[in-house]
Amino acid sequence: MMKLSYSLNLCTLFIFLSATVDGQEDKKVTARIESSVLENQIRLKAVVNNNTAVYKELNYLLVSIKKGNGGNLSNNQQGGKFSINPNEVKVLSEINVNLEQKDALKAFLYVKDEETQKLIAKDSLELNTDLFKKKTAKVEEDAVFELRGLTIDETKTKVGKDFYDLFYLQYSQLPDKSSGAVTISELPLRGTSGQISIQIDDKVIYSFMTNPNDDYLKEQLAASLKYIKEFNAKKNLIKNEFIY
DSSP: OHHHHHHHHHHHHHHHHHHTSOOOOSSSEEEEEEEEEETTEEEEEEEEEEOSSSOEEEEEEEEEEEEOTTSOEEEEEEEEEEEEOTTOEEEEEEEEEEOOTTOEEEEEEEEEETTTOOEEEEEEEEESGGGOOTTHHHHHHHHTGGGTTOEEEEOOSHHHHHHHHHHHHHHTTOSSOOSSOEEEEEEEOSTTOEEEEEEETTEEEEEEEOOOOHHHHHHHHHHHHHHHHHHHHHHHHHHHHOOO
């Protein structure tokens, strides 16, 4: 009875998580991690939907990271190139993970444009992540090494998009990029103003008010790259001093 109850709880949790994934607009390529539970095993399925009328050549990465009840860490990843026709739904791969009641799990799905290498869709799932300790950071970083240099565009206005394009051109040429994806997000405020934030590892490291002036955007670009460099240096220092 306990196994059955646990399985049902896991099913309910993953259905809830799947339903609360960030909304993705129509007429775009979307990505999702589908999950199903059978006893103590979870099946993660990477699914991509091409909602456009254009044939696409893309690249994907599906990563799962598990921390066992005894503290052991394990990861599994699958990825590669794929093509998808207009209005096609494609299952890319599956990962099966044995999961006991006190295990923790993180799963990530990233889809990039094969030509530009820009991130165009993403999804994630988490289970019992409060059981992850700080020492899992290095393992997680190693497992998602392919994410180095990824930038995520979550801007909403022309000014935000202009800044993102400037940022991407400069950041993609840097030899030392962040080990995690960099997200450029935009929060509209009253009137025509807004706030753009630069995030790494879900931490806002710099933000500024929007302004369409080209010189202003270039100044904010320089400041953003500076803060990213400082954040990465501090992160590497902490990682090197931590005893695993």
